[in-house]
Amino acid sequence: MKKILLMGNPNVGKSVFFNRLTGANVIESNYPGTTVDYTKGYMKGDSEDFEIIDVPGTFSLEAKDKAEEVAVKMLEEEKGALVICVIDASKIERGLYLCLEIIERGYSVVMALNMWDVAEDKNVQIDIEKLKNILNIPVVPTVAISGKGFKEVVLSIKKAASVGVKEIMERVGETK
Amino acid sequence: MTLTADERWDLIEKISNKVVTFGKFKHTLKDALGELTVKPLTGIPIAITVLYGFWSVFSSFAGTLCTDGFFVKLFDGHFLPWIQSVFPGVGGWFYYIFVGDPAADNCFEAFGVLTSGLFVAIGVVLPAIFIFYLMMALLEDVGYMPRLAVLVDTIFHRIGLHGYAIVPSILALGCNVPAVTATRILETKKQRFIMMTLLAIFIPCGAQLGIMQEVIPESIGIVLLYLIFGYFIFGFILNKLVPGKSPEILIDVPPYQKPMWNNIARKLRMRLGGFLKTAVPFVLLGCVIVNILYLAGTIDWLAKTLTPLLTGWFGVPGETVGPLIAAFLRKDLAVAQLSTIEMSKYQMITSVVLVSIYFPCIATFVMLLKEGWKNLIGSFAVLVTVIFLYGGLINLIWSLLGVQ
C-alpha cells in the first residue's frame, strides 16, 4: 500500500487533514506542538488505498526537540513514501524551507497551501500557477477546516514526482 | 543535490519575490484581542480572570450542580439503600467487597465497588472532568495557550524551563498521561526531565481536583498552594542540580480563532471515552484490591507497622495506609477514601498533599517508563526525597503554627 506522510511546520493543520482524509480522531488544537507522536490511518482512493501518517510538526529536518525528532525519523524510515507538505499560506516562506528540504532528499511532494482563508484575511497573495511552474510539483490551495481543496489534493497524488532542486533554481531565474 | 541553509533561504527569497505579495491588511478585533492578552499590563489581569473563571465554573458546575445537586441525591438517597437491601449475603466477604458497610448512609463511607466505586467514578469525577475538558478544549482552540506561555515565561525561567512548559502543565491538570508525552515539545533532556518530574509529583489531575473540591472544599485552596509552592521550590532546586542546557523561549503566537464546536465536541467525546474505558475500570479494580487487602488484614498490619513513620514524621494517622495503597491505582479513589478517615483538618491537608506527591498513578508510571527508564529512575529518586522532605516540612509548619 502506498504510504503518504503529512509533514509541515507546527500548527498548520496537518491533524485536521489527517482526520478528514482518514476519518480518524487525533487531537487538533490551535497551538504549535499538539501532535508529538505519529499516528497511522487509512484512506480509500479511487483506484488504490493509501496509508496516511500524521507526523509532529517541524521547522526543518534538523530536529531541535523530541517531537521534531519523531518527524525527521519518520521521514527517514519511510523512504518510498509520498509527502503531502502542508503549509500555512499566510507564513509560506517558512513552510517552503521544510518543503524544499524534503524535495532535496528526493521525495515526491504535493504541496497544500492550507489556511488559504487566513492568508486572504492577512492580504497575502500567492500566484499559484507561477509557484507550480517553478517547483514543478502539484500545489493546491486548501482550507482544511471546511475541506476546501481536498479533492484536488487527493487527485494530485498521482501526479507527484520527485524533482531536482537545481532545476527549481534555474526555473526561478527564468520566471518573470 | 542538497543546499546549505543559506542557499535554501536565498532560493526561498527569490521564489517569494516572484510569487508572493504581502499586502496591507486591516487589524480586526481578533488581532486587537491578541495583543491585549499578550501585553503584561492587560494580559496578566486577564489571565488571572480567565484562570479564576475556569476554577469557579469548574467547582460550581461539577461540585454544586452535578454532584451535590444530583448524584449525591441519586446515590445516597436511592441507589445505596436499594443495593444494601437487595444484595445477597450481608456480612459475607462478597458483600463487603461489592457493597461495603451495610450500615453506611452515604456512598463515601460504604466503600464497596458498586457503591463508592461507582459513585466516585460517575457521580464525582465524570462531571468534573467533563467540565474541565470542555473549558480546556476552548482554551486550546481559541489559541490562548501560547499567550499564557509568554505571560508566565519569566517565572518558568527560574526553574530551568520556559513559558511553553505551561502546555504540558495544563494538560497534566486534565490527566498526567498525555502531559508526559507532551514534554517532547521542550528542547533539551534537562528540561524534559525537570518537567516530567515536576508534573508527575506536583500536578493533580482533573479527577483528583474533582474529588478534592467535593470532599475538602474548605481546604483545597491550601492543598493547591502547597503543591504550587512545591512545584516551584523543587523546580528551582532541580534547575541547579540537573546538568544540561535550558534554552529560552522562541515560539509562534498564532492568531485567535473562533472555537469550532464540532471539534470541541469531538475532543470531549474522545477524552471522556478514554476516561470511561481506562479510568473507570481502574477505580473499580482499586476498590476490589483495597477491600481484599482489608479483609486479609494486610492494611491493618501495614498501618500498625507504619504508624511510627506516618504519625511521627508526617503527623497523619496510620489508617492513611489504605488510601496510600489505592493511590497507586487512582488518586481520586485515594482522596475519597481519605475523607472517611477520622482526623483533623490539618492532618487531612497533609495527607491529601501526600497522596498527590506520592507515587504517580500506574498509568502515568507506564507513560514515564515509555519516555525512558533512566529518566524514570531519576524522577523516582527526586520523588522519594520530596515526599520525605516536603511531607515532613508541612507537618513541621503545622507544629510551628500550633495546629495539629
Add this chain to the structure above:
Amino acid sequence: MEKKLSEMNYEEEGRVGSIKQDLKNKVAGMGIRVGKNLKMITKHPLRGPIVVEVDGAHTSLALSIADRIIVEVKK
C-alpha cells in the same frame, strides 16, 4: 539608527540588519531573517520575553535571543 532588537521600544518598527551566526537558522524558522521588517508588539518586565510581528505573524522570543539580533530602526 541601529540597535539591538532587545532595545527596541513599543510600536517601534525596523528592518533586521544582522543576526549572530549560531542563531540564524533557529530564528529563520520563525520568519526572522536579515532584511525582514518587524514591529515590536510588547516587552515583558524583569527581562521577560518580547513579542514581535513579522509578515503579519507574531513570534515571541526571549530577551537574551533578541540581544543577538541587530535592527535598523525606522524613524
